[in-house]
Amino acid sequence: MRAVIVAAAVAFIISLFGTPIAIRVFTALKAGQPIRTLGPQTHQGKRGTPTMGGVAFIVATVLSYAAGHLALTTLPERQIAQEKPTMTALVLLGLFVFCGAIGFLDDFLKVRRRHSGGLSARGKLFGQLLVGVGFAVAALYVPSTNRQTVASEHISFIRDISWLDVGKVGSVLVFVFVIMSMSNGVNLTDGLDGLATGASIAVLGAYSLIGFWQYRHWCGDTDYSRAATYCYEVRDPLEVTMIAAAAAAACVGFLWWNTNPARIFMGDTGALGLGGLIGGLAMATRTTLLSIIIGGLFVIITMSVVIQIISFKTTGKRVFRMSPLQHHFELAGWSEVNIVVRFWIVAGICVAIGLGLFYSDFLAVMG
Numbered sequence: 001m002r003a004v005i006v007a008a009a010v011a012f013i014i015s016l017f018g019t020p021i022a023i024r025v026f027t028a029l030k031a032g033q034p035i036r037t038l039g040p041q042t043h044q045g046k047r048g049t050p051t052m053g054g055v056a057f058i059v060a061t062v063l064s065y066a067a068g069h070l071a072l073t074t075l076p077e078r079q080i081a082q083e084k085p086t087m088t089a090l091v092l093l094g095l096f097v098f099c100g101a102i103g104f105l106d107d108f109l110k111v112r113r114r115h116s117g118g119l120s121a122r123g124k125l126f127g128q129l130l131v132g133v134g135f136a137v138a139a140l141y142v143p144s145t146n147r148q149t150v151a152s153e154h155i156s157f158i159r160d161i162s163w164l165d166v167g168k169v170g171s172v173l174v175f176v177f178v179i180m181s182m183s184n185g186v187n188l189t190d191g192l193d194g195l196a197t198g199a200s201i202a203v204l205g206a207y208s209l210i211g212f213w214q215y216r217h218w219c220g221d222t223d224y225s226r227a228a229t230y231c232y233e234v235r236d237p238l239e240v241t242m243i244a245a246a247a248a249a250a251c252v253g254f255l256w257w258n259t260n261p262a263r264i265f266m267g268d269t270g271a272l273g274l275g276g277l278i279g280g281l282a283m284a285t286r287t288t289l290l291s292i293i294i295g296g297l298f299v300i301i302t303m304s305v306v307i308q309i310i311s312f313k314t315t316g317k318r319v320f321r322m323s324p325l326q327h328h329f330e331l332a333g334w335s336e337v338n339i340v341v342r343f344w345i346v347a348g349i350c351v352a353i354g355l356g357l358f359y360s361d362f363l364a365v366m367g
Helices: 002-028 041-046 054-072 077-082 087-113 121-141 167-189 195-216 237-258 267-284 290-294 296-315 325-331 336-366
Strands: 154-156 160-165
Touching (some): 054 087, 054 237, 054 267, 087 167, 121 267, 167 267, 195 237, 195 267, 195 290, 237 267, 267 290, 290 336, 296 325, 296 336, 325 336
Antiparallel strands (some): 154 160
């Protein structure tokens, strides 16, 4: 637990004090966010606000992970098995960094062209596909000494569903789908000051709790599993906890500057990176289907876009005044702050339901 606290504290401090540096740097580079002319007119006042702020909390998370590992050297010997970086950490941080890199390229092109159209949708999806496949192979084909891999060959809910074995190839496809879906879901949720950041904090906080609970009831811990009637077949749960907690804390530090009125936007750099990380956490904790509930706000907003596209192409009519959903409420007259806070509440409810289902499974077995 000490390592997790250290990682979270370092991430928060680096992000809180590093984000103003990012603001000054990106302002000096004239990396202002281009605003779509077709969007709500209230957004035109945000023109010129620096973007690519996701760099701040991505760097903070990576550095704090290293700090957390330094703290591990003070733990009892049986807990130092994860002192060195593991494949789990490489996969999760790799998804965070490389999905963020795709977003950075998109943001860079927007800034350079002075236009809201950056990387093409096809190019963005192709980049996500390459990153997803690369880390899926690492997650499924590189076992640890006890033959446990980062991801599983089964579809999972709260744990692996034994009769839903899709094999390694099928699992790679599932892994890629989860990463791409969650990455684009967070990206669609971005757009209002602090909205995606606050929702991501809730989801990452949930995964830090799930990871820690799995660590305390881990089948890989022989001191626990010898007497346990219930344990989790996962790999490196302490790594999962540390990374999720560090990313959540880094986002809290960033939110200080990103809340309304935002002094910096996370951009696609942050949104795609966070989505990739959250998708990776879902796969590593064996909670693939549960992530639909935990990340319920991202799912709702994504579905609003899907519904809008299908309705317009089939009937020529729009269900919402504008999609994603948050812009519908803007045009309906809600203030930006009201939308953000109410959507945060929805995100919190989804997280609470997800954690409740996760814990109820434990109670059902132990009771």
